[in-house]
Amino acid sequence: MLENIITMYITLLSPIVAGIFNMLFCKLPVLKSLQKPIDHGLTLKDGKRLFGDSKTWKGLIGYVLLNIIFSLLFGFISLNNNYLLTHNYFYINHSNTLLFNLLIGVLLGLGYSLLELPNSFLKRRLEISQSKALTTSKKYFFIFLDQADSVIGCVLVVWLFYPIGWLNFIIYILIGSLTHLVLNMLLYFMHLRKNIF
Secondary structure, three states: OHHHHHHHHHHOHHHHHHHHHHHHHHHOOOOHHHOOEOOOOOEOOOOOEOOOOOOEHHHHHHHHHHHHHHHHHHHHHHOOOHHHHHOOHHHHOOOOOHHHHHHHHHHHHHHHHHOOHHHHHHHHHOOOOOOOHHHOOOHHHHHHHHHHHHHHHHHHHHHHHOOOHHHHHHHHHHHHHHHHHHHHHHHHHOOOOOOOO
16 A cells, blocks of 8 residues: 555656746736736636636646656656656556656646646635635535545546545555645745635
8 A cells, every 4th residue: 555655656656746936927027917816817607717716727738748748857857767757657558658758747737737627616606705715514524525626626636547546546646636635735934825725
């Protein structure tokens, strides 16, 4: 089991690092034209926003581009490192090529970003903001969901290329969510996140 967990961390190193760099990218005063909400301010019949202001085109595009960069970089590093090559689910049944890593980068970026949207949609329906989520009875559910949504997206991408199975899927979601939570706390204390969760 430990070997499987190490393999999952190596496999998902790209989205982990890309997530940290994307926080920095979103804070930089560049490409401000992309700092627009994905829902373009759309309000549904219930009078509530579709996703809200926190889900922007800059975040989505930045995350996809950074995943491409790091997937290509880690793929190149793995070419001369047999341990990394054999402990990456993407390379067990597929060749470590430029085009394959490009595809993986795009899919991981989209999987991470798009799987966050249903959570945002749900929170807008329940009128739960980031500041309010910690004062309601649903706080623990949404703290978990905030960490798990993007992890689910990334692990589903892994499953597309390697049959990890349901048990590993659940274990990876739990471990990935805990990892995401710890990283968010570190980023908060480094003043790179507004909220600790």
